[in-house]
Structures are given as structure tokens and as C-alpha cells.
Amino acid sequence: MANFFRPGRGRLILVLLLAALATLAAARAPGDARKVRKVAIILFRGETPSERGFLDTIHASGDFLVRCRAFNAGQSTDRLREILANLDASKYDLIYTFGTMATQSAMDKIKDVPIVYNVVQRPIEAGIIRSWESSANNVTGASNIVAMESAFRTVALVLSIRKLGFIYNDQDPASKIQRGDIAKIQQKFGFRILDIPVRDLESIPEAMRQAVSAKLDAVFFPADSFIMANAGTIVALLNKHRIPSIAIIPEMVTENGALISLGPDYYELGQLAAQNALEVLGGKQPAQVSSKTVRNLHLYINLKTADRLGIDFPLQLLSMSTVVR
Amino acid sequence: MTETGLFSISSTETLMILRGFIPTVMVVAIGVLVGKLDDSRHQSTLTKLIDYVFLPCLVFTAIHRHPFDLNEVLQIAVAVTVMVCLSTVAALCLMRDRPGAAGWNHLAIIFMSSGNLLLPLAYVLFGSEGLVKGIYFHLCVLLLFHTLGAYLVKGKSDLRSFFRIPFLYPMALGIAAASLPLPGSENLVELAWLTEKGIHIAGLGALPLLLINFGYPLGLIELSALRQGLAGGALRIVGGPLLAFAVIWLYRQVGWLSMERGYDILVFVDRRTTEALLILGASLPSSHHALRMEAGGGLVASQAESATLLVSVLGGMFTVITVLFLVDAYVFQG
Amino acid sequence: MSLISPEMLLVTRAMLPSLTIALLGVLLGKADSRRELNQKTISNMVYYFFTPCLVFSSLHKRSFDFLEFTLIGGAAFLLIAVMTPIAFHFKRRAGVRQNGYCLPIIFMNTGNVSLPIALLLFGNDGLAKAIMFHMMNILILYSFGVYLVSGKTDFRHFFRIPALYATLLGVLAATTDHQAPELVMQGYAILCKGSDLLAYAAIPLLIVNLGYSMSTTTRMSTFRDDATGVFLRVVLGPALAFGLVILYRKLGWIPVGADLDPLVTLGHRTTEAIIILNAAMPGPVMAYLLNVKFDNCPEKAASMVALGTLAGLVTIPLTLHFINLFIAG
Numbered sequence: 001m002a003n004f005f006r007p008g009r010g011r012l013i014l015v016l017l018l019a020a021l022a023t024l025a026a027a028r029a030p031g032d033a034r035k036v037r038k039v040a041i042i043l044f045r046g047e048t049p050s051e052r053g054f055l056d057t058i059h060a061s062g063d064f065l066v067r068c069r070a071f072n073a074g075q076s077t078d079r080l081r082e083i084l085a086n087l088d089a090s091k092y093d094l095i096y097t098f099g100t101m102a103t104q105s106a107m108d109k110i111k112d113v114p115i116v117y118n119v120v121q122r123p124i125e126a127g128i129i130r131s132w133e134s135s136a137n138n139v140t141g142a143s144n145i146v147a148m149e150s151a152f153r154t155v156a157l158v159l160s161i162r163k164l165g166f167i168y169n170d171q172d173p174a175s176k177i178q179r180g181d182i183a184k185i186q187q188k189f190g191f192r193i194l195d196i197p198v199r200d201l202e203s204i205p206e207a208m209r210q211a212v213s214a215k216l217d218a219v220f221f222p223a224d225s226f227i228m229a230n231a232g233t234i235v236a237l238l239n240k241h242r243i244p245s246i247a248i249i250p251e252m253v254t255e256n257g258a259l260i261s262l263g264p265d266y267y268e269l270g271q272l273a274a275q276n277a278l279e280v281l282g283g284k285q286p287a288q289v290s291s292k293t294v295r296n297l298h299l300y301i302n303l304k305t306a307d308r309l310g311i312d313f314p315l316q317l318l319s320m321s322t323v324v325r
Numbered sequence: 326m327t328e329t330g331l332f333s334i335s336s337t338e339t340l341m342i343l344r345g346f347i348p349t350v351m352v353v354a355i356g357v358l359v360g361k362l363d364d365s366r367h368q369s370t371l372t373k374l375i376d377y378v379f380l381p382c383l384v385f386t387a388i389h390r391h392p393f394d395l396n397e398v399l400q401i402a403v404a405v406t407v408m409v410c411l412s413t414v415a416a417l418c419l420m421r422d423r424p425g426a427a428g429w430n431h432l433a434i435i436f437m438s439s440g441n442l443l444l445p446l447a448y449v450l451f452g453s454e455g456l457v458k459g460i461y462f463h464l465c466v467l468l469l470f471h472t473l474g475a476y477l478v479k480g481k482s483d484l485r486s487f488f489r490i491p492f493l494y495p496m497a498l499g500i501a502a503a504s505l506p507l508p509g510s511e512n513l514v515e516l517a518w519l520t521e522k523g524i525h526i527a528g529l530g531a532l533p534l535l536l537i538n539f540g541y542p543l544g545l546i547e548l549s550a551l552r553q554g555l556a557g558g559a560l561r562i563v564g565g566p567l568l569a570f571a572v573i574w575l576y577r578q579v580g581w582l583s584m585e586r587g588y589d590i591l592v593f594v595d596r597r598t599t600e601a602l603l604i605l606g607a608s609l610p611s612s613h614h615a616l617r618m619e620a621g622g623g624l625v626a627s628q629a630e631s632a633t634l635l636v637s638v639l640g641g642m643f644t645v646i647t648v649l650f651l652v653d654a655y656v657f658q659g
Numbered sequence: 660m661s662l663i664s665p666e667m668l669l670v671t672r673a674m675l676p677s678l679t680i681a682l683l684g685v686l687l688g689k690a691d692s693r694r695e696l697n698q699k700t701i702s703n704m705v706y707y708f709f710t711p712c713l714v715f716s717s718l719h720k721r722s723f724d725f726l727e728f729t730l731i732g733g734a735a736f737l738l739i740a741v742m743t744p745i746a747f748h749f750k751r752r753a754g755v756r757q758n759g760y761c762l763p764i765i766f767m768n769t770g771n772v773s774l775p776i777a778l779l780l781f782g783n784d785g786l787a788k789a790i791m792f793h794m795m796n797i798l799i800l801y802s803f804g805v806y807l808v809s810g811k812t813d814f815r816h817f818f819r820i821p822a823l824y825a826t827l828l829g830v831l832a833a834t835t836d837h838q839a840p841e842l843v844m845q846g847y848a849i850l851c852k853g854s855d856l857l858a859y860a861a862i863p864l865l866i867v868n869l870g871y872s873m874s875t876t877t878r879m880s881t882f883r884d885d886a887t888g889v890f891l892r893v894v895l896g897p898a899l900a901f902g903l904v905i906l907y908r909k910l911g912w913i914p915v916g917a918d919l920d921p922l923v924t925l926g927h928r929t930t931e932a933i934i935i936l937n938a939a940m941p942g943p944v945m946a947y948l949l950n951v952k953f954d955n956c957p958e959k960a961a962s963m964v965a966l967g968t969l970a971g972l973v974t975i976p977l978t979l980h981f982i983n984l985f986i987a988g
Contacts, residue, residue: 153591154591157452157591160390190514242783295586296586297589303337310720313452314451314454315341315450316454316601316657318337318341319657320657323337344848347849347852348849355708362703367700370695374701377687378684379863382683445856522676523676523679523680524680527863527867529863532860533856537704
């Protein structure tokens with residue numbers, strides 16, 4: 001041993017090299033020492049900006065190597081039921097669900113695997129969580145809650161609305177809750193509501209005929225996955241008949257031509273859901289992780305639709321919104 | 326916010342400002358033409374129509390559709406009072422009266438055209454929210470005019486004249502209508518709405534009439550008198566917005582118009598609209614009221630005061646649009 | 660049909676806002692006992708500035724079909740042409756000398772009342788057709804109508820009518836495909852905005868002025884003549900229109916039978932309905948404006964326009980009922 005450490009340049013270099021190699025070996029690339037976790041992603045209508053936010057944040061984690069498997073119901077409630085029936089939840093460390101319907105369905109079946117929900121408008125009213133601070137069950141997540149009054153006031157700045165159409169999927173419990181919220185502000189703002197329920201693709205044309213013949217002042221779209229998935233067809237028809245549309249989901253404005261929306265940044269929402277997921281994967285119980293909402297709502301305006309409908313937006317709204325031309 | 330540059334001609338905000346400002350200037354120019362065609366003999370017809378029919382309709386429909394917020398009124402009232410008081414001090418210190426002028430020129434410097442110009446501009450640029458704030462602004466200016474303004478020139482305030490302003494009462498009615506619950510009967514609601522629709526249409530008619538009323542007497546003022554009004558006019562259109570920016574800065578510091586975005590962006594938008602309206606109002610040219618008070622029902626007053634008005638109008642065409650761009654850059658997008 | 664039919668409610672809804680504005684004018688008139696308001700100033704402003712802007716604003720945004728305009732505009736022209744000698748004959752019998760008396764009989768209020776009803780009952784297609792009828796009506800009103808009341812036979816006067824140019828410009832703008840540099844288009848948009856702003860004042864100022872005139876007591880001695888004039892307008896008008904529609908059918912200009920495409924059939928029936936509906940409208944407020952401008956019995960014009968508007972509350976729903984029965988049925 002003493003011979004080994006006898007001063008000598010060559011041996012010193014060798015020792016240093018060995019030490020360096022040992023250090024490098026210890027500092028392994030991220031992921032290699034990360035714990036592997038499996039997450040099932042249950043989607044109702046395919047990947048949205050929310051999922052992108054969720055996945056980007058999850059994959060950037062330094063603690064976990066998360067392997068995700070996506071199950072897409074393709075807007076079909078039957079398919080959703082089938083996915084959940086065949087899902088072996090025990091194989092996963094966490095279940096991610098999109099929307100109220102998927103979350104409620106998952107909760108019915110899965111009791112002992114944590115569930116992280118995303119894009120659920122009214123998680124308390126939907127019976128998903130007991131309170132924002134604690135769910136008192138195996139669920140936590142991020143909500144895209146928007147006060148209906150705020151959403152209505154947005155469009156009341158530019159339009160006088162006496163007859164408002166409410167298009168919703170009558171199979172989605174979240175839409176019914178939002179309908180109840182609209183009814184509460186009805187008296188305050190002095191307008192009437194015409195319910196226009198749709199339940200499947202076949203019912204859309206008839207619903208649109210109803211909306212057009214009713215000579216509505218505007219149509220309101222709640223946060224509804226089915227409506228969102230078919231927004232292109234619905235909004236195009238409304239624009240053709242010069243009926244303004246108000247949305248909560250920004251994509252309906254940016255991609256489908258709805259007039260205005262007031263809602264959260266969905267990518268940011270996905271990031272919040274991912275933060276909750278990482279806390280749960282780290283060992284916390286879902287009931288210990290409070291549900292989150294975004295800090296700010298954003299306004300989106302489609303100027304092309306506004307021009308078509310002959311609506312002039314005031315300068316302050318244009319300057320402070322994301323304007324799509 | 327749009328992707329194109331802030332002062333690019335194709336940016337949405339620039340276009341909005343131009344589309345709002347230039348047409349109002351055009352209509353004022355038409356008012357000048359109407360005055361010249363009419364030999365400027367019948368402004369009282371215009372004024373009566375506006376004061377007794379159209380402006381009350383505009384005020385009623387704007388106010389009753391907007392939830393009443395005392396805070397909002399106070400913010401505007403305090404800002405207007407501060408600006409008018411400081412303008413008064415500046416005018417008294419910087420502008421010497423002509424002998425026997427008894428402070429008339431000061432009125433043209435202190436008080437801005439908060440009715441004829443601000444209301445249409447506020448509506449066109451800032452929508453119905455801007456119009457409501459403009460109405461509160463106008464009311465405060467009128468109150469100060471009939472108190473402080475009257476005191477400056479007559480030695481005593483004239484509050485009774487203030488209470489004879491016709492639109493005060495529809496305004497009170499509008500506030501009451503906004504605050505009371507809707508009647509239960511649907512037929513009654515329908516009838517009220519249809520009646521209100523007629524009043525609303527009449528109210529919209531006030532917008533161009535106000536602008537025409539503003540332009541009507543301008544054709545009488547001789548351009549040769551411009552020099553006399555240079556200092557006063559410049560003080561009005563440059564000093565005004567500077568004061569307003571200072572007041573806004575103060576409001577932000579004390580938290581009265583917080584910059585906190587908060588959850589509901591509409592609250593934030595509302596605060597910024599208040600700021601924008603205050604700045605716009607403060608930057609407008611001189612008011613007719615000053616001249617009408619002196620002229621005692623005649624058309625225009627003496628040359629110096631008229632010159633101040635004219636200078637503020639001509640200069641205001643450049644300063645007001647500059648102020649609008651600044652408002653967009655530093656208030657809405659800042 | 661019940662006493663208060665849906666059609667009557669519809670018409671009432673369309674007219675109530677205008678009646679509210681007229682009431683404001685009446686109240687102003689009552690308050691202005693010394694008659695200090697100069698109505699000439701008001702009518703000049705409306706004639707030279709507000710109305711041309713209103714006409715331009717309402718026309719330039721619409722689409723335009725020349726063939727359909729020929730059919731519908733032609734119907735408007737024919738109805739006006741047939742009503743003109745009838746109105747003059749009645750004027751002579753009533754012992755009235757001024758031609759302005761005939762204006763509220765010959766021409767129709769195809770703007771304020773007709774357009775909203777057309778939209779509500781017949782949709783966007785109905786509205787588009789009603790606008791075509793309206794275009795022809797105002798074109799003739801602002802040419803022939805002005806000639807009648809001004810008494811000027813000099814043809815050059817025709818070219819001094821502002822609304823005429825506004826109509827032509829509006830139709831030109833509606834039919835031109837807008838392909839110009841961005842700067843030019845933005846300048847055009849700014850001008851249109853200015854026009855829209857001025858247009859706001861046209862209708863309310865007119866109706867307030869009308870109400871102001873009505874605030875003076877109507878002499879009962881002329882009531883019978885005024886009522887007869889109104890009768891010609893709101894009863895004979897639609898009757899003539901029914902006759903014209905039958906003629907169009909006989910000539911094959913509007914096919915009677917159902918087309919392979921039900922939408923085409925619906926379009927034909929809508930055309931017929933719009934012609935009859937517009938012919939049932941009371942005298943236009945614009946006619947009153949011209950009478951004031953040229954000092955051509957404005958009081959009688961005001962009286963007939965007001966009476967006609969009130970009578971329309973009954974006659975228009977009746978006309979709609981008959982349209983339903985004979986055209987749509």
C-alpha cells in the first residue's frame with residue numbers, strides 16, 4: 001500500500017484519472033437513477049394543449065422517468081367505458097383523466113390508484129373532490145373553472161344579449177352544472193336562455209336548425225369535450241347565420257372561428273396538473289394535494305369572425321386579448 | 326395584442342385608433358361646414374335637440390345597461406377634480422388676463438370638451454364601458470365648471486345652473502333602473518326593452534350631433550386670431566395629458582388602480598379603461614361651455630378665448646392621436 | 660286569426676321603437692311653445708349629410724344580384740308608377756294644390772319597418788330582397804320625389820340630390836370586388852366608419868322632427884282627407900302588389916310550380932312576399948323630410964305619415980296573413 005502511494009508523477013496521473021472516472025460513473029445521466037413510473041393517460045378527444053403541458057412537465061422531472069400510455073376514447077362514451085373496463089389499473093402508478101366524464105367514470109372503477117384530473121370545470125359540484133384543499137379520496141388535479149358571470153360579461157361589453165343559446169352535450173354532467181351557473185346570472189343580466197342539447201353527431205344538424213330559427217343574439221359554449229370536438233362544424237354554421245359565439249375553451253376561437261373566449265391557458269393548466277401528479281408520485285396521498293386552478297384568465301378574440309359579424313371591439317379589449325386574424 | 330409591430334399601420338390597435346379618431350375629426354369638419362352653410366344662426370336648434378332629447382337618451386341607455394359602481398364614480402371624480410384644480414393653478418400663474426377679461430380665457434384653458442368631444446370618442450374607441458366613464462367624467466367637469474368656473478369669472482358659483490342640466494335626471498333614472506331588479510312579467514320586460522330600444526336608437530343619434538355641435542361655431546373664428554390663443558391652447562392640450570399621466574401614476578402608487586392582473590381579466594381591463602378615459606378626457610381641446618357662458622347664449626366669445634379654442638382644436642388633432650397611441654402602448658399593453 | 664295575432668305583435672315590435680322616438684319629438688314640441696326649433700336647419704342637415712350616409716351605410720355592406728334587382732326593383736317601380744296618377748287624382752279631389760301631399764301616398768316606408776319584419780319572417784334571403792326593393796324606392800324618391808315637391812323642372816337639379824349619389828356609390832361598393840392595396844382598403848374602411856357614425860343621426864332626427872311637427876294640434880277638417888290618403892297607401896298598395904304578383908306569374912317571370920330544388924321555390928315565394936309586404940308599408944318619413952325641405956305642405960305629410968304608421972299596426976299583420984294564405988300556402 002505504501003509503495004502504491006510512493007510519490008511518482010506517473011502514478012499520480014493514474015490515480016487522478018481513476019478518480020475522475022469514478023466521479024463520472026457516479027454522476028450518471030438523468031433518468032438512469034430516476035425511479036420509473038407508469039402513467040395511464042385517458043383522453044376523451046385526443047391530445048390537447050393540456051396534455052402537452054402535462055407531458056412536457058412530467059418528462060422534465062429530475063426525479064422520475066415517467067412512461068405514459070395513452071388511451072383515446074375518440075369522443076365516444078362507449079369507447080370510454082370499454083377502455084376503463086379493460087384497464088388494469090394496478091399496472092399503473094397514476095391515472096391521468098381529461099374532463100369530467102372520464103374522471104367520474106374512472107373514479108367509479110378505480111379506488112386505490114391515484115387519479116389526477118385535468119380540465120374539469122366544476123370538480124366539487126361533480127362530486128370529484130370534496131373541496132379545493134382536499135379531495136378526501138384518491139383524486140387531485142387542475143380545474144379550468146371560469147365564473148359564468150365573467151364569461152358573460154366579456155361578451156356583454158360588445159353585444160346586447162336578450163336571447164342566449166346554450167349548446168351542450170346533455171350526456172356531460174359538467175355542462176349541466178355550467179347551465180345551472182348561467183341560470184343564476186340570467187336574472188341579473190336580463191336575458192333568456194334557449195337550451196340546445198346535442199348528444200351525438202347525428203343530433204347536431206337539428207340542434208343547429210333550432211339555433212338558427214330561434215334568432216338568437218348569441219350562443220354560449222360551455223367547457224364541453226364533445227362540443228369542442230365538433231366546434232368546427234357548429235361554429236361555421238353559426239357564423240354563416242351571423243350568430244356570435246362565446247366560448248370558454250380558447251381553441252374554439254383560435255381554430256374554429258368562435259368570436260370570443262374567456263378562459264385559462266390550457267397548456268399552463270396541464271403543467272399545474274403535472275405538478276400535482278409529481279407530488280403524488282413522490283409519495284403524497286392525493287387527498288393531501290390541493291386541486292389547482294390557473295392564476296389568470298385570458299381573452300381570445302377572432303377578428304375575422306368579428307368583421308364578418310359586423311362587431312367592433314373596443315380598443316382596450318383588443319389590446320389586452322390574444323387576437324386571431 | 327397582435328403579432329405585428331406596435332406602430333405598424335397594419336397592427337390591429339393602430340387601425341382601431343385611426344378608425345375611431347379620423348371619422349370623428351371628419352364629422353367635426355362637417356359641423357364646421359354645417360355652421361358655414363347655416364350662416365351659424367341656428368346653433369341653439371342643435372343645442373336644444375342635443376340637450377333635451379338626444380343626450381338624455383344616450384345617457385339613460387348607457388347608464389342603465391352598466392352596473393352602478395360608486396368606486397368607479399369616485400375614482401373619476403377625484404381625478405377630474407385634481408386635474409381641474411391643478412389646471413386652474415397653472416392657468417392663473419402662467420396666463421395673464423387681458424384687462425377686463427375677468428378670467429374667461431382661463432376657463433378655456435382649464436376646462437376641456439368633455440361632452441361634445443369626449444362622449445363620441447369614448448364610445449367609438451372604448452365602447453359602452455368607455456362611454457359610461459365618459460359620462461361620469463363629463464358630469465364632474467360640469468359640476469366644477471358651474472362652481473369653480475363660475476366663481477373664477479363671476480365671483481360666485483352657479484350651482485343652480487348645474488341642477489338645470491337636463492341629462493342629470495335620466496342619469497339618475499338610469500342608475501335606478503340598473504340597480505333595481507327586473508319586473509317579473511315577461512310582457513312588461515318585452516315592452517320595456519322595445520321602448521328602451523327606441524331610446525337607444527335616439528341616443529346613438531347624439532354621437533354625430535355632439536361632434537357637429539362642436540364644429541358648428543369653429544368656422545366663425547378667424548384664423549388671424551390664432552396667435553393670441555397659442556399659449557393658452559398649448560397649455561390646454563399639452564398640460565392636460567401630462568397632468569392626467571401624473572394622476573394615473575399616483576393612483577397606481579396608492580393602489581387605487583392596481584396593476585395586479587388577478588384572476589378575472591375583466592377587472593383589470595376595467596381599471597385600464599378608466600385610466601385611458603381620464604387621459605383622453607384631459608387631453609381634449611377647450612370646451613364650448615366656457616365660451617357660451619361668456620357669450621351668454623351668443624355663439625362665440627371674444628377673440629382671445631375663441632383663439633384659445635381654435636388653437637386647442639387644431640393642435641389637438643395631433644396631440645390627441647399621439648395620446649391615444651401612448652395610452653395603447655403604456656396603459657393597455659404596458 | 661286572433662285579435663292580437665303573432666303577426667300583429669311582430670309588427671308592433673318593429674314599430675314600437677320608432678313610435679317611442681316620435682313621442683320624444685312630440686314632447687319636445689309641446690315643451691317648445693315658442694317654436695324656437697328651426698326645422699329647416701334640421702331637415703337640411705338630414706338631407707345633405709345624414710341621409711346620404713345612411714343610404715350608403717345600408718347599401719355598401721350588402722351583396723347584390725342584378726337579375727333579382729330587376730325583378731324586385733321593377734316591381735317597386737311599377738307600383739310607384741301606378742300609384743302616382745291615383746295619388747294625383749285624389750289630390751285634385753281633395754282640393755290640395757301642393758304635390759308634396761302625394762309623396763306619402765306614392766312612396767313606402769321600406770326602411771325602418773319593412774327591413775326588420777323581412778328579416779324576422781323571411782330570414783336573410785328576405786332581408787336581401789327587401790333591401791333591393793328599398794333601393795329602388797329611395798332611388799325614385801330622391802329623384803322623382805324631389806322633382807315633385809321641389810317643382811323644379813330643370814333636369815340639372817336632379818344631379819344635385821346627395822342621396823342619389825350615395826345610392827349609386829353604395830350599389831357600386833356592393834357590387835365591386837374589392838381588390839386594392841391594403842392602405843387604400845384601410846382608408847375606405849375609415850370613410851365607411853365615418854359614414855356609419857353620421858348615419859346614426861338620420862332616423863332619430865327625422866322621427867323626432869316628425870313628432871315635433873305632430874305636436875301642433877291636428878285639424879279635424881283635414882282628417883278625412885289625410886285618412887283617405889292613408890287608406891290608399893296601406894290598403895290599395897298591397898292590393899296592387901297582389902295584382903302585380905299575379906301578373907308576374909302569368910308572364911312566367913316568377914315560376915308558379917314547385918322547382919326540383921325546394922330552396923329555389925322558396926326563393927320565388929319569398930320574392931312575392933317581399934313585394935307585397937313592402938307595398939303594404941305606410942308613407943316614408945323621408946317624404947316628410949322632403950316636404951319640409953321644399954316647404955311643400957309638411958304638416959299634411961307629417962299627419963299622413965303618422966296616421967299611416969299607426970294604421971300599419973293593423974293593416975300590415977292583415978297583409979301578412981293574406982301572404983301566408985295565398986303565397987306561402
